[in-house]
Amino acid sequence: MKRPPVGRQHLDVRAILDYLEDRLDASARRNVEDHLAGSCSRCRELLHEVGRLTGAMLADRTPPVPAAMRERSLEVFGVRAEHPTSPRLVWQVARLLFDSRVSPIPHAARRAMGEARWLRFALDDHVLELETEPESGGSMTIRGCLASPDPALFRIEVAAGDESSIAWPDSAGRFSLERVPVGEASVTVQGPGQRWRLPAIDL
Amino acid sequence: MSSPLRLDPAEDARLVEACLAGEARAWEALVRRHECLVYAVARSYRLSDADLGDVFQDVFAALVSGLPRLRDSRTLVRWLSSTTQRIARATALRRRREHALSLAPEELPRLAGDEPPVGADLERLEQQAMIRLGLAELAPRCQRLLEALYYEDPAPAYAEIAQRLGVPMGSIGPTRARCIERLRVVMEALFSDRPRITGVAEPTFESGTGGPEGFRLGDIGECLSQPVQEDRA
Numbered sequence: 001m002k003r004p005p006v007g008r009q010h011l012d013v014r015a016i017l018d019y020l021e022d023r024l025d026a027s028a029r030r031n032v033e034d035h036l037a038g039s040c041s042r043c044r045e046l047l048h049e050v051g052r053l054t055g056a057m058l059a060d061r062t063p064p065v066p067a068a069m070r071e072r073s074l075e076v077f078g079v080r081a082e083h084p085t086s087p088r089l090v091w092q093v094a095r096l097l098f099d100s101r102v103s104p105i106p107h108a109a110r111r112a113m114g115e116a117r118w119l120r121f122a123l124d125d126h127v128l129e130l131e132t133e134p135e136s137g138g139s140m141t142i143r144g145c146l147a148s149p150d151p152a153l154f155r156i157e158v159a160a161g162d163e164s165s166i167a168w169p170d171s172a173g174r175f176s177l178e179r180v181p182v183g184e185a186s187v188t189v190q191g192p193g194q195r196w197r198l199p200a201i202d203l
Numbered sequence: 204m205s206s207p208l209r210l211d212p213a214e215d216a217r218l219v220e221a222c223l224a225g226e227a228r229a230w231e232a233l234v235r236r237h238e239c240l241v242y243a244v245a246r247s248y249r250l251s252d253a254d255l256g257d258v259f260q261d262v263f264a265a266l267v268s269g270l271p272r273l274r275d276s277r278t279l280v281r282w283l284s285s286t287t288q289r290i291a292r293a294t295a296l297r298r299r300r301e302h303a304l305s306l307a308p309e310e311l312p313r314l315a316g317d318e319p320p321v322g323a324d325l326e327r328l329e330q331q332a333m334i335r336l337g338l339a340e341l342a343p344r345c346q347r348l349l350e351a352l353y354y355e356d357p358a359p360a361y362a363e364i365a366q367r368l369g370v371p372m373g374s375i376g377p378t379r380a381r382c383i384e385r386l387r388v389v390m391e392a393l394f395s396d397r398p399r400i401t402g403v404a405e406p407t408f409e410s411g412t413g414g415p416e417g418f419r420l421g422d423i424g425e426c427l428s429q430p431v432q433e434d435r436a
Contacts, residue, residue: 013387014380023376050383053334053390057353060331062243069256070238073263077222077230152281168277192282193272 011043094121094196123196139179140203146173160185216274240332244287248295258291337389345382
């Protein structure tokens with residue numbers, strides 16, 4: 001039963017929850033489904049987002065951590081009389097290895113790349129590759145890959161214009177950032193115990 | 204009297220700093236904040252209780268050493284899940300090898316039928332851990348409502364929840380929607396690394412009895428349901 005969602009009106013979280021939890025009567029349910037079947041991508045996105053959130057909570061059935069186990073983990077703190085002092089992370093500068101805008105590359109490869117620009121940087125033992133591609137509307141997409149033993153522990157931040165975007169590489173090191181404003185971008189990479197600045201990139 | 208420890212997603216950095224300064228209470232808060240994730244990943248390797256306890260302790264011992272470089276919540280969550288996976292998997296494989304060596308030659312074919320260490324879907328467990336951190340950001344009434352609805356198995360009926368929380372039954376539906384909405388905003392902030400949300404009104408029950416209150420140790424979820432003594436000398 002509950003509130004039937006009104007035909008063309010956007011669905012709110014309550015209607016979505018009632019729908020997902022089967023708390024609507026047949027007519028209200030049909031209204032929701034008609035709305036979702038229409039051109040409203042916003043409500044479909046909301047449905048997926050709320051569904052993912054509640055689904056993750058419903059799937060989380062981790063039992064309580066036994067008290068004795070926790071006690072042991074508390075003891076390890078006491079054992080270390082001397083705690084490591086917090087090292088001040090210094091910024092290191094990544095080294096540019098390749099920039100398709102300035103490096104000579106075969107004509108066929110340049111044709112295949114289209115408007116994309118490829119850059120490669122050395123961050124000590126890690127290698128960061130970036131591909132920047134213009135989007136419509138004056139912004140850029142940045143796709144990248146960080147070659148590192150554990151890329152998921154790194155955080156990549158791109159600051160351009162007044163905006164700042166952050167990406168977390170997946171376990172294969174891949175990441176992407178969309179709608180990055182054009183102009184000079186400052187890219188930083190932070191990993192466990194290290195951080196780097198890339199030379200400024202003109203997007 | 205010391206003030207109660209507060210847990211919220213932005214506090215990892217502060218807790219790490221306090222741990223580095225030698226504050227045992229900060230260490231306890233950090234452990235409580237992330238223990239569910241470590242426990243969930245380690246359990247997925249089907250270890251004995253003794254091995255599970257060892258893995259749990261080893262992970263947190265490693266965390267003590269790694270503290271200075273693990274201030275950010277997401278980095279910390281990822282580090283904890285991958286470190287637990289590595290230690291638990293090594294333990295499971297070691298046990299499997301020991302078991303193989305203890306068998307008589309004629310028993311060895313039995314091993315082929317043994318299931319290998321299973322391991323966890325880390326991404327899913329990390330997401331669940333981040334949601335728990337997000338829940339800790341909500342007002343206690345919201346936490347209790349969402350815990351009852353989504354973490355209790357089976358979920359209690361609305362009537363029972365209303366009785367437990369001392370609110371009208373008709374307020375449960377709208378309030379759960381507002382709490383989920385609030386959680387979405389918190390999660391968005393957590394995942395996008397934006398500054399913490401300030402000035403967003405906490406959902407209240409329609410009876411008007413809800414509102415922002417501090418989250419305290421032991422308030423959240425089944426996993427953290429055991430109370431802790433908050434005021435210590």
